[in-house]
Amino acid sequence: MKLLFKGAQIIDPANGVNMVGDLLVENGKIKAVDKEINLDKAEIIDLTGKILCPGFIDMHVHLREPGFEYKEDITTGSRAAAAGGFTTICCMPNTSPVIDNGAVASFVRDRGKRTGLVNVLPIGSITKKQAGNELSPVAEMVTAGCIAISDDGKPVMRGDIMRNALEYAKMFDLPVLAHCEDLNLSRDGQMHEGYYSTIYGLKGIPAAAEEVMVARDIILAGLTGGRLHICHVSTSGTLELIRQARQEGIRVTCEVTPHHLILTDQAVGSYDADTKVNPPLRSLEHVQALREALQEGLIDAIATDHAPHQFEEKDCEYNLAMSGISGLETAVALIMDCLVIPGYLDIEQMVKAFTCGPAAILGLKQGRLDIGAPADITVIDPEIVKSVDPAQFNSKGKNTPFKGMNLKGWPCLTMVGGRIVARDGQIMG
Structure with a gap:
């Protein structure tokens, strides 16, 4: 399976990367990171305006x-x-x-x-x-x-x-x-x-x-x-x-x-x-x-x-x-x-x-977008505004002093080992 993230601001401090570009995931691993990647047979996710980071x-x-x-x-x-x-x-x-x-x-x-x-x-x-x-x-x-x-x-x-x-x-x-x-x-x-x-x-x-x-x-x-x-x-x-x-x-x-x-x-x-x-x-x-x-x-x-x-x-x-x-x-x-x-x-x-x-x-291998590494990825949408609602937490713990705060800039996609596990705050699968 090939999944192509397009048009994101890719930030990977470990490898000195901060650019607008594309990232290709194939068989659960990072296949390529470049300013532009074009493929005929790949599922494409448009991340224009969003920030793609190592998990x-x-x-x-x-x-x-x-x-x-x-x-x-x-x-x-x-x-x-x-x-x-x-x-x-x-x-x-x-x-x-x-x-x-x-x-x-x-x-x-x-x-x-x-x-x-x-x-x-x-x-x-x-x-x-x-x-x-x-x-x-x-x-x-x-x-x-x-x-x-x-x-x-x-x-x-x-x-x-x-x-x-x-x-x-x-x-x-x-x-x-x-x-x-x-x-x-x-x-x-x-x-x-x-x-x-x-x-x-x-x-x-x-x-x-x-x-x-x-x-x-x-x-x-x-x-x-x-x-x-x-x-x-x-x-x-x-x-x-x-x-x-x-x-x-x-x-x-x-x-x-x-x-x-x-x-x-x-x-x-x-x-x-x-x-x-x-x-x-x-x-x-x-x-x-x-x-x-x-x-x-x-x-x-x-x-x-x-x-x-x-x-x-x-x-x-x-x-x-x-x-x-x-x-x-x-x-x-x-x-x-x-x-x-x-x-x-x-x-x-x-x-x-x-x-x-x-x-x-x-001493972990995670935290970087290395070619061939498992695709652990975090994507942030800097424009999303949401209110902190503990009742919607996945955690059993609802104890937060930030309840009711309107915050801008939320994670919108979480990928672990090439599998999307959360999207727009919702657990996948």
């Missing part, structure tokens, strides 16, 4: 399966990813049981292959049961398909354990994805510590709660030579620590979420628990620093930290609510509408942060 990668999602299928499962999470323009998603290990051994990792990987519309890759836990006291069997998890290790959702408080994790992971050239939070500084906090936490009467979480752990982990990465990745950066101080570390040759990368790029702590004034996230929404100066760091390339990837919750877990008092946003289906439109279209972020930088940026961190 987007979300390196930080919570699919909840096994154990918390009432919040999300691999099937619904995959559907949400496809509708949101993602072709590869990497799922965090805070399941029940935890992804801390080869058996659970294999279950997630196999379940993704059987039921998922997109590529589902497991991330193993750093410590057994995410308890922070004993390393998980890394070699066993790597053999089962894990592409990184993380105790995301729980910081590794013991420095000796984090040092050992970096040293052990280095043997496999595996990144350690760190949730940087000093629980002694953040305990019982509900939002960013500052002016608005005082006004709203909620206990604050200081920026230092993130930064002191980032500093510790960077020092340990320098000591061990391991690969450190900082999850969901949220403060200007964290960015400066990363900048300095890179100047010293320490192997450190980082990601940012759409909600930390767009919302400030002022949004918590609605007391809508959908604004409760960890790390918390920060003040305007931190948001501005994150935007500038993304544009300059200091931040390597945009990741959703997709965290679906049951309705009752959010429909309660702010201090009792679970943290997290259901983000797979809105991430691309949020970045397009709030950052790219207004001119805060170049479209090439956005595509890089969703494709070859995370691919390089995780």
Whole structure:
């Protein structure tokens, strides 16, 4: 089967491509990319005015399966990813049981292959049961398909354990994805510590709660030579620590979420628990620093930290609510509408942060339009305007602070392995 995409703006940062042209898919693989391709026998899809990119990668999602299928499962999470323009998603290990051994990792990987519309890759836990006291069997998890290790959702408080994790992971050239939070500084906090936490009467979480752990982990990465990745950066101080570390040759990368790029702590004034996230929404100066760091390339990837919750877990008092946003289906439109279209972020930088940026961190072959590679493709229509309606989400999680927002620039086609899995927001097949 031959499928010819015509007239798209093709953006492939990994190969230095930004042109109006055509792309040919044959037998599930990319056959050709050129300014003009003409064939007599091919199904043609006109993409004039649209943006064609390598399939987007979300390196930080919570699919909840096994154990918390009432919040999300691999099937619904995959559907949400496809509708949101993602072709590869990497799922965090805070399941029940935890992804801390080869058996659970294999279950997630196999379940993704059987039921998922997109590529589902497991991330193993750093410590057994995410308890922070004993390393998980890394070699066993790597053999089962894990592409990184993380105790995301729980910081590794013991420095000796984090040092050992970096040293052990280095043997496999595996990144350690760190949730940087000093629980002694953040305990019982509900939002960013500052002016608005005082006004709203909620206990604050200081920026230092993130930064002191980032500093510790960077020092340990320098000591061990391991690969450190900082999850969901949220403060200007964290960015400066990363900048300095890179100047010293320490192997450190980082990601940012759409909600930390767009919302400030002022949004918590609605007391809508959908604004409760960890790390918390920060003040305007931190948001501005994150935007500038993304544009300059200091931040390597945009990741959703997709965290679906049951309705009752959010429909309660702010201090009792679970943290997290259901983000797979809105991430691309949020970045397009709030950052790219207004001119805060170049479209090439956005595509890089969703494709070859995370691919390089995780050692993936995806994230580029190479000839002969599986046809994983994301197409964006920069003119589509839609309102965020959680009731229409494919995800079981309807928890989003962006509900009701009109956004411009949505994914309109998602292809995985040469098969169109979503079109105009609708799942195909």
